[in-house]
Amino acid sequence: EYVQHKLEASLLEALAGSTVHWQEWRDSPAGPRYVNVTYAPYVDDTGWRGIAVTIYDITSLYEAESQLRRAAKIFSSSAEAMMMTAADGVIIDINEAFTEITGYQREEALGQTPHILSSGLHDAEFFRSIFQAVAQEGRWRGEIFNRRRDGKLFPCLMTISQVRGQDNELDGYIGVLADITKIKENERRLEMLAHQDSLTGLPNRSQLIRTMDSRIGRSSSELKPFTVMFLDLDQFKNVNDTLGHSAGDQLLQRVSKRLVDVLREEDVLARIGGDEFVVLLPGIRSRQNASTI
Numbered sequence: 001e002y003v004q005h006k007l008e009a010s011l012l013e014a015l016a017g018s019t020v021h022w023q024e025w026r027d028s029p030a031g032p033r034y035v036n037v038t039y040a041p042y043v044d045d046t047g048w049r050g051i052a053v054t055i056y057d058i059t060s061l062y063e064a065e066s067q068l069r070r071a072a073k074i075f076s077s078s079a080e081a082m083m084m085t086a087a088d089g090v091i092i093d094i095n096e097a098f099t100e101i102t103g104y105q106r107e108e109a110l111g112q113t114p115h116i117l118s119s120g121l122h123d124a125e126f127f128r129s130i131f132q133a134v135a136q137e138g139r140w141r142g143e144i145f146n147r148r149r150d151g152k153l154f155p156c157l158m159t160i161s162q163v164r165g166q167d168n169e170l171d172g173y174i175g176v177l178a179d180i181t182k183i184k185e186n187e188r189r190l191e192m193l194a195h196q197d198s199l200t201g202l203p204n205r206s207q208l209i210r211t212m213d214s215r216i217g218r219s220s221s222e223l224k225p226f227t228v229m230f231l232d233l234d235q236f237k238n239v240n241d242t243l244g245h246s247a248g249d250q251l252l253q254r255v256s257k258r259l260v261d262v263l264r265e266e267d268v269l270a271r272i273g274g275d276e277f278v279v280l281l282p283g284i285r286s287r288q289n290a291s292t293i
Contacts, residue, residue, distance in 0.1 A: 013039070034059045081156075081177040084163075087170045089113045101156075101179050103149030114175060119145040119153050130160065134173070138162045146177065155184050197271040199249055200256040208270040208278055215280060227284040229293075231259075236275035262293075 035055050042052040075082055081098035085091050094109050102109075102117060109116070122144065133140040139161040145153050159176045195207040203211065215226050233255065240248040252275065259269050259277065268280040284290050 032059070033057060078176075081179075083109070083114065083175045083177075084172060085114065085175070086172045089173070092172070098177070101148075101154075101177065102146070108149075117146040119147045121145045121153070134160050134162060143180070154179055154181050156180055200253055200271050202256055202260075202277075203268065203270040205270070205272040208268070208272060208280075211268055211270075211280065215282070224282065225285050227281040227290045229279040229281065229290055231277040231279065233275035 034057075036058050038052075038054040040052045040054075042050045075084075075093075075095050078095055079097055081101040082095045083091050083098055084093040091109050091112050091114065094104070094106055098109065099105055104116065130140045130142075139159065141157070141159045144156060144158050146156055146158075147153055157178045157180050161174050161176075163171045163174055165171045195204060196202065197204045212228070218224060233251075236248065236251070239251055252271070256269070256271065256277075259279070263269060263279065266282050270278045270280075272278055279293075281290060281293060284293070
C-alpha cells in the first residue's frame with residue numbers, strides 16, 4: 001500500500017510538471033534489491049508527451065554504504081586501539097580507545113607516524129620482519145612493546161593489515177592494538193606460583209627438584225660436591241592448634257627469613273610443604289660442617 005501510494009503521488013507530481021526522486025526496496029529471488037526511481041515530465045517541441053521514468057539499481061551502492069557505516073561504528077566503538085594510516089604510514093585517523101590506551105589525543109596523533117609509540121626495545125631486524133610479512137601476506141600479528149605518551153612501556157598484541165582499493169592499489173594500513181599488560185602479569189604470577197612457595201616466596205618442591213638435578217649434573221662433571229639438609233619445625237602443629245593458622249603462617253615466614261639471613265648467597269633454601277624445608281649447600285663435604293651451619 002505504501003509503494004502504491006508513493007507511486008500515485010509521484011505520478012501526480014510529474015503530471016503537474018515536477019521531477020520526483022525516490023528510493024524503493026523490493027524483494028527478489030536473488031535477495032533484496034534497492035532502486036532509485038525518477039519521474040519527470042516528458043516534453044518535446046510539440047508539448048507535453050508523457051512521463052519519463054528512470055530506474056537505477058543502487059543495491060551495490062546501498063550495501064557499500066551500509067558496510068562503511070558498520071565499519072565506522074566498529075572503528076569508533078572498539079575497545080581495542082585502532083589507527084588508520086595512509087600508504088606512506090602517516091596516521092590519518094584513530095579511535096577513542098587509542099587515546100585511552102596510549103594517552104595521545106586525536107590532534108596529537110594525526111599527521112604523525114606509528115613511530116610515536118616506539119619503545120626502543122626492538123631492533124631493526126624485528127621491524128624488517130614485520131614489514132616483510134605485511135608486504136608478502138597482507139598482514140602481521142604478534143606481540144610488541146609500545147610506549148605510552150607518559151613514557152611508560154606496555155606489552156600489546158598488535159595486528160597490522162593492508163587496506164587496498166577496488167583497483168588493488170595500496171590505500172594504507174590499519175593497526176589494531178590490544179593492551180595485554182594484565183595478561184602478562186597473570187602469566188608471571190602463574191609462573192611464580194609454579195616455581196615459588198606462595199607463603200614464603202622460597203623455591204617450592206618442583207623448583208627444588210629442578211635445581212637438584214642441575215646441581216647433581218654439575219657435581220658429576222666438575223667434581224663439586226654439595227650437601228642436602230632436611231629441616232622441620234618441632235611442635236609446629238601445636239602453634240596452629242593453639243594460636244591459629246595465621247600465627248603459624250607468620251612463624252613460617254619469620255623462620256624462612258632467619259634461615260635466608262644465615263645462609264650464603266650460593267646456598268638454596270626451599271619450602272617443600274608444611275613446616276618442612278630443604279637446604280642445598282654447595283661445597284660442603286662433611287656432616288659436621290653441615291651441622292655447624
